[in-house]
Amino acid sequence: MHADTITVRFFARLREELDTETLEVSARSGLTAGALLEELAQRGGPWAQLDGDQPVMVAVNQAMARPATALNAGDEVAFFPPVTGG
Amino acid sequence: MHADTITVRFFARLREELDTETLEVSARSGLTAGALLEELAQRGGPWAQLDGDQPVMVAVNQAMARPATALNAGDEVAFFPPVTGG
């Protein structure tokens, strides 16, 4: 992780279907979790589901967040399906 | 226990204060738990409390009962304070 990047993590079904555990994106002024999700969905293929019917949960710095949550350099943002523990 | 008697049992504070664990009374037509309690209260001394302010619970044949419950020969009736287990 670099000071000017944001770390993106995926879990469970998303991690498997995107075949990606983690990636780095550059931090930009005004970037939100929702905007990043839409941007990633434009990669097409399995990524399109990020903007689809299935719910995608988001956490920023290991706390539940919302699409409107702002992302800053050094942040860790995670996308994952609804949780199914217990 | 005889076929023509009713066994009366006392528990906890009542057993101690009446200094009586068990006694036998003769079965009579129309006798109820409440009538028996009033009868015993007339013995006076500590027995008077059976007809007093303190609540007295009654069980007939080991199931919770009410003052109106009829008593028959061979029955076991118990009087005790409200329960305080657990």
Place this chain on the structure above:
Amino acid sequence: MISVQFEDFDVASEYTALRDSGAGTGAIATFTGLVRDSGDMEGVTGLYLEHYPGMTEQVIAGLIEDASKRWDVRAARVIHRVGRLALCDQIVFVGVCSAHRGDAFAACEFIMDALKTSAPFWKKELTDDGEHWVEQKSSDLDKTRTWE
């Protein structure tokens, strides 16, 4: 399984028995009641518990039956101690095994609450200055009413 006993009990064995008897189900809720180190009055050194042998077991069996009618109960175990107990001793154990966690919790709490108000046990507090019978708390009665 219902037991009224003088001896202490082992929560581990009870849990294992529940797990084995409800094989294949997913949820086990347990409750254990202990003697508090402070009672209704200062200087309590222990408890003495009396019960009505025979009736106690019947009442508890009835409570488990009632719970089984309202919730999914695959197995239930209730142990209540009697006789002299020291501070911090275990008094009562209620364990329920169910297919659903909500049912396990509800049945376990229902049996425990009802036990307090309808099973014939009486508790005496022992202190350095003597002993006295504990009076029933209205809060216990209220708890059972919420289940009716």
Place this chain on the structure above:
Amino acid sequence: MISVQFEDFDVASEYTALRDSGAGTGAIATFTGLVRDSGDMEGVTGLYLEHYPGMTEQVIAGLIEDASKRWDVRAARVIHRVGRLALCDQIVFVGVCSAHRGDAFAACEFIMDALKTSAPFWKKELTDDGEHWVEQKSSDLDKTRTWE
């Protein structure tokens, strides 16, 4: 005490730790969740559990804190297993020690319900014909809403 671990856990040790840490209090409620021998589909042979290390522990600590604000909680222990689990294996343990039995039950059930819907764990069912991720049940979400 919060632990997310691959290893199995021992309910007896957890109970003993609760009893020791809440010394002097009267009520211990526990819940254990086990892998059912039938899942959402036929032929389930086991489970695989994944979690979000770091976030999981923070979320659970927050749940215990929330419970402690609402009820008397003297000690709480939560264990959740991850990795491969066989049928009938233990998955999760929640134990609460309190001065009051109603609080012990409520806090234990609240933590367990909230864990299901807000801690980042994901469950995959393993079958002879392959594996599939379990979808969240709306019944679990509804349970948490009743606590809000």
